[in-house]
Amino acid sequence: MIGETVGNFEIISPLGKGGMGEVWLAQQKTLGTKAAIKILAAGISNNDDQIKRFHNEAIAVSQIPHSGIVKIFDAGKLGDRAYLIMEYLQGETLASRIKRMGRLEMTQLCDFGRQIASVLDATHGAGITHRDLKPENIFLVRDAELMHGERVKVLDFGIAKLDITVGPRMTAASASSIGTPNYMSPEQWHSLAESDWRTDAYA
Known part of the structure; x- marks a missing residue:
């Protein structure tokens, strides 16, 4: 995955892995802004209706004006796997x-x-x-x-x-x-x- 492009972000290194999928550190190509990309496991990404609801809710939550909610920058599919591009937290x-x-x-x-x-x-x-x-x-x-x-x-x-x-x-x-x-x-x-x-x- 390192070096691959997701949206306008290039994957740099892994951040974590679990049953739901993987999280990668990425950097925007033009501005250098860092972000975390959550790529869901292939088995979870099979149902398009479920993924659409997941994306819609993720975006809806991100738009609630609260500093305790992680910002979501983009959502989509990478091949057959759904992903979210979100705020990178340290x-x-x-x-x-x-x-x-x-x-x-x-x-x-x-x-x-x-x-x-x-x-x-x-x-x-x-x-x-x-x-x-x-x-x-x-x-x-x-x-x-x-x-x-x-x-x-x-x-x-x-x-x-x-x-x-x-x-x-x-x-x-x-x-x-x-x-x-x-x-x-x-x-x-x-x-x-x-x-x-x-x-x-x-x-």
Whole structure:
């Protein structure tokens, strides 16, 4: 992938890889602006209707004016794989912070919680539910303007809506494809149609 062009960006190096796909660091050819490109796994990219809904929601979330939402610059398909070009963040996930430092200070936790709640208030107000809120999807970046010096960015809106099974009932296997079991609300296990903003509050 290194050296390949996606939109007006050239892929420089890998940033990460998971079950949903890969994330690459890229640089805009003309201005040199860096961005992160998420390329979804081929198996997830097979259903055009699902990918269209995913792209539409990603763009919709990106257009909500909130500093805790990652900006999306472009969306499309690279061969048979869907991709998003998004804001490049430097920092670490909340999961990495907890693993590295153990229990966090209460004042820090309260600050992170307040920021996450602010993001969710904005997205829920726009009718969008995350459905996969967890420490791995909370990213921490430096921001000298904030009291504690860090800003929360909520990642991967729309990812949890991929590979939804037909009909309201789900097995444990299908439920795990649209959420993370340890953070899923009871209604999310039972029926995706019943999942709303309260699912995010539970997580």
